[in-house]
Structure formats: structure tokens, C-alpha cells
Amino acid sequence: MSHASTGVQEHPAPTPPPAPGNSLSSGTLPRLAPLGFAAVSIALGVGIGAAAGWHSRVQWGLIAALLFLVISYVATSVVENRRQAKDRLATSLVWVCFLIAVVPLASLLWTTVSRGSGRLDIYFLTHSMAGVLGSEASGGVYHALIGTLEQVGIATVISAPLGLLTAVYLVEYGKGPLARAVTFFVDVMTGIPSIVAGLFILSIMLIAGLEPSGLMGALALTILMIPVVVRSTEEMLKLVPNELREASLALGIPKWRTILKVVLPTAIGGIATGVMLAIARIAGETAPIILLVFGSQLINPNPFEGAQSSLPFYIYEQYKIGESASYDRAWAAALVLIAFVMILNLVARGIARWKAPKTGR
Template sequence: MSHAPTTLQERPTPAPAVATTSLSSRTLPRWAPLGFAAVAIVLGVGLGLVAGWHSRIQWGLLSALFFVAISYTVTTAVENKRQAKDRLATSVVWVCFVLAVVPLASLTWTTLSRGAKVVDGYFLTHSMAGVLGTEPGGGVYHALVGTLEQVGIATAISAPIGLLTAVYLVEYGKGALARAVTFFVDVMTGIPSIVAGLFILSIMLMAELKPSGLMGSLALTILMIPVVVRSTEEMLKLVPNELREASLALGIPKWRTILKVVLPTAIGGITTGVMLAIARIAGETAPIMLLVFGSQLINTNPFEGAQSSLPFYIWEQYKIGSEASYDRAWGAALVLIAFVMILNLVARGIARWKAPKTGR
């Protein structure tokens, strides 16, 4: 019995894959934007010097234009137009970010460098009583006390009103009344501070009231309420409706659902909105000039007598025009920035503490 010979057919071995390099795939390296930025800075500064421009702002604008142009041109030549458009959009975003950060960093550095010369324990614990404006010395204690009291009273009045108004608009508001409230809140958001001061001043004149920190707080309240309402309203709208529906399905009343579910969920954003409103009114000067009048002495009673505040103190010292008064003005500006920063840190801590706990 014979058997036919079998032949083994060998399968062809696949060719090894060739590794593509960044040059063969025509892809720019990750450090390309940094290189573009370095070249753009050199070209911007060089062209500015050749043209006789001595302003660093002009150098920076030229460098920004060169950065965008170089990024788009090189990416088009090396990669393709689609990647070049993406790189162009990214470059514009980075340029806008730098343009926004540079003035802020410059302002912060200038305030720190000039205000740190006078800010010490004596400056924070003494007033301007008995100190001439052109002479060195004196402090900011009376203005700091006035700011804390006036902002505190305004916050105590406007925060509950703004919160309850936002709850009404989101949870209950329907029909003409809700639309009217929303319209007036939007209008009040753009009211200049001097108008709020004039409104309270007219009430003072009709009621024959004297200037005090309370009058200034009432004007600040008018400015603060719409900011609190608008920010709180947006935060409440972000709370998922499923949470409300689940709570109501368990038979919990709506008011308790709002108190125990909706508000704790949005407490972080609500607190941030209140802090933004406080930061806005903390720097207002016009209502204080009209309603509080300012004072060189320490007045811890906001319901009687003239008071000062940090913005009013800064304007007052800058108006004097001496070297010592300029230093005191920058010192007060540094104290005001620190005041707002501390408030924001406290707000973040409260929001993190009160935020609902997430499961695993």
C-alpha cells in the first residue's frame, strides 16, 4: 500500500514593522511651543529695539503676534493645515491667558513691594488720630474696623435675602411675578455704586438721619443682593432634578427637600458667590464718601457717627500727595487684598466642610 507524499507549504513570514520616527510621521515634538515662544520673544524684543520702542508692553504684544504666526506657519509646513488650525487656536488661548495673568501678577507684585514697607504691627493697630497727612506714621486700624463692620452688616442683610430670593425663583417662581423679580435683579446688577449711595442719601435727608456706618452698609446691601441672587440661582439650577424627585418620592415635604438636599448640594457654589459679592462691595468708595464721611478716629459703633473704610482711606491718603501718604495708601491696599484673600480661603473651607460626602 503506497502513500502519496505530503508536501508542507510554508507560510510566508511577515515583514518586520518599520518604526516611524517623529520626522517620518511629520509631527512636531512636544517642546515645539516653548521653542516658538523663545523665538517669538527674541524677534519681538529685537524688532522693538530696532524700531526704538522702549515699552515692554509693545515688546510683549509683538512677541505674542510672532508666537501665533510662527506656530501656524511651522505647523502648516511640517504637519498639515488641520493641525495648524488646532495649533493656532491653542496659541491664541495661551496668548490670551498670558495677557490676563501678566497685569494681575504685576499688580500683585507692585502692591506687595510698595505696601510691605509700612504694613507692620503698629500700622495695623493705630489710627491717624493726631498724625498729619504729610508726616510718616499713623495706621489703618480705624479703616479696618469700619470695613469689617460695614461689610459684615451688609452681608448679614443681603445674604439671607439673596438666598431666599434665588430659592423662590428656582423652586417656586412661575408666572409674571417671577419674571418681574428676574428682570429687576438683572437691572440691579448693573447699578453704579454712586446711584445706590444717592438713593440711601435721599432717605437720610427725608428722615433727617446722620452719617454712620449703617447708612453705608445699606448702600452696599443694594449692590450685594443682585450678585448673591444671580450666583445662587445658577448654583441651584445645577442641582440634578433626580435628587429632588427621589426626596419627594419618599414623602419628604418640598421645604425639607430644599433645606436638606438642594442647599447642601449647592453650598459650595453658593458660598463662592457670596464671597464674590463681598469682594465687590469691599472695594466700594463712593457710597462711603456720601454716607459715612470718613474719620481719622476709631469709631467702633456703626450706628452712630462718621466712620472710615479701607477704600476711603486709600483715596484719602492718595489725595494728600506726599511720600508718606502714598506709602500708607499702598499699605492699605495690601491689607484690603489680604482681607479678600482670607475671606476666600474661609469660604473654601466652609464649602468643603459642608459639601455632601461622596461614596466610593
């Protein structure tokens, strides 16, 4: 039964306007709005700090950071909505924390470069401190650079195989109380102070009647490096898909050969990166070197006999002299050490990119 048309056109009921502050279709701030908020916050922070008589730029920066968070949240709430305001507040908080972490690092790097670059030259890199007084402007870092390369090299030769084999055991074979004990002691060794490692090797030297040498310092650095290599290698081995292991074992290949030919080549990029970062971690250690190597003004290319120097010990030694020329040498040596660590990190990134699994066709 059909209803007759009444001739009256019905209109849908109007929808109520969205509640203010909760609409998903509100206005949108321009893309460069955060830069404007930052500029206003910096200006207000400087103005408030100057008006209050605060001369510390750190205080000005903290005020500007707080104002940036408040201005970003309020402006986004008014123009857009509260949901977008909360999202922008979280994003702004991440950026503020990032800048707070980067500013000291950038300040340290800038200070080191500005004060060390004036003394850093070929002469400084190719001469030692033999016969040079602390107040003289001559002398170089060659003997300390040789000591650092040899000590770090010996520590790497010892630590890399031990750390790699320990990580392979924990990932591929480790089960039961032994594996748990090894994991526990690796975690403990990761956090031990460097002076403890130096005291341990020093006690062995005193018991065995050994003389200070670069080898003793390298052994202390080995103790600090092994847990870093184990942890990084272990995580890289865990990232290798189990399907690769299962496919190899299904073909009848022994487990040791599967590890050698499948697992390790797959994770070699991350393993090399971990080793490089571990080297960078021990390159700046000073306490074990002071205890075990004793330092030397002469060039000693033999790490197994006699006192040696290193870049961290050289920096400490020159700063302790207290002369203007020694301060310049200390800053230049610090710049060399930073460059050494930076080169290692770049090499690690290059190896990781080179050995990364290829994607696509």
C-alpha cells in the same frame, strides 16, 4: 467550477502618496517646541521694537505675541500638517489671551506688594490716624479696618438671607409674571453703578434727617450685594438634580422641608462660595462710603452712630493728601485690602471643596 492557477502572483496597486500638508501621519514637533517658539518670538519682538525705536515694553510684547502665533502656525504646517497647525494656532491664541489678561493683574499685584510691604507692620495694623498729620510717617489703618469689617458684616447679614430666599423663590416656586419681574430687576441691579446705590441711600438720609454712619454705608453695600447673592445662589440651586426633590416628595415630605433638608444642604458649598465672592465684590467699593460714611481719623467701633472710615476710603484719603508718607500708607492699605479679598476667595474655595459632593465609594 474552479479556475486553474496561472502561476502568476498578483500584487496590489501601490497607493498614491498623501498630499503634502494634509497627512495625518506626518512628522511631529517636540513637546517643548512651543517654548522654543516663544523664546524666538520674544527675541524677535525685542529686536524689532528696539530697532524701530519703541521704548514701550507693551509694544514689544504685542509684537512678540503676534510673531508667536505666526511662527507656531507656519512651523506646525511644515513639520506636521494643516489640521495640527490650526489646532496649535487655536491653543496658542488661548495662551496669548490668557497672558494678556494676567500680565496687568500680575503687574498690579507686584507693584502693590513692592510698595506696600515696606510700610505694612504690626504698628500700622494696630494704630489709627488720630492726631497724625499727613506728612508724618506714623499712623495706621486700624480704624479703617474696623469700619470695613463692620460695614461688610452688616451688609452680609442683611444680604445673605434676602438673596437666599429670593433665589429659592425663583427656582422652587417662581412662575408667572412676578417671577419674571423679579428676575428682570435682579439683572438690572447687578449692573447698577455703586454711586447710584449711594445716592439712593443718601436721598433717604436727607428725607429722614439721618446722620452719616457705618450703617448707611452698609445699606448701600447691601444693594450692591443682594443681586450677586441671588444670581450665584440661583445657579447653585439649579444644579441640584430634580431626582433628589422627586425622591423626597415621593416619601410624602412637604416641599418646604424638602428644600430645607435636601436642596439647600446639597448646594450649600456653592451658596457659601457665592456669598464669599459677593463680600469680596463690595469690600472695595469707595463711592458709597464717601457719600454716606464721611470718613473719620478716630476709632469708631459703633457703626450706628457717627462717621466711620473704611479701607477704600482710607486709600482715597491718603492719596488725596499728596505727601510721600501718605502715599506709603495708601499702598500699605491697598495691600491689606488685597489680602482681605484674597483670604475671602481662599475661604470660598475651601468651603466649596469641603462641601463638594463626594464621588466614588
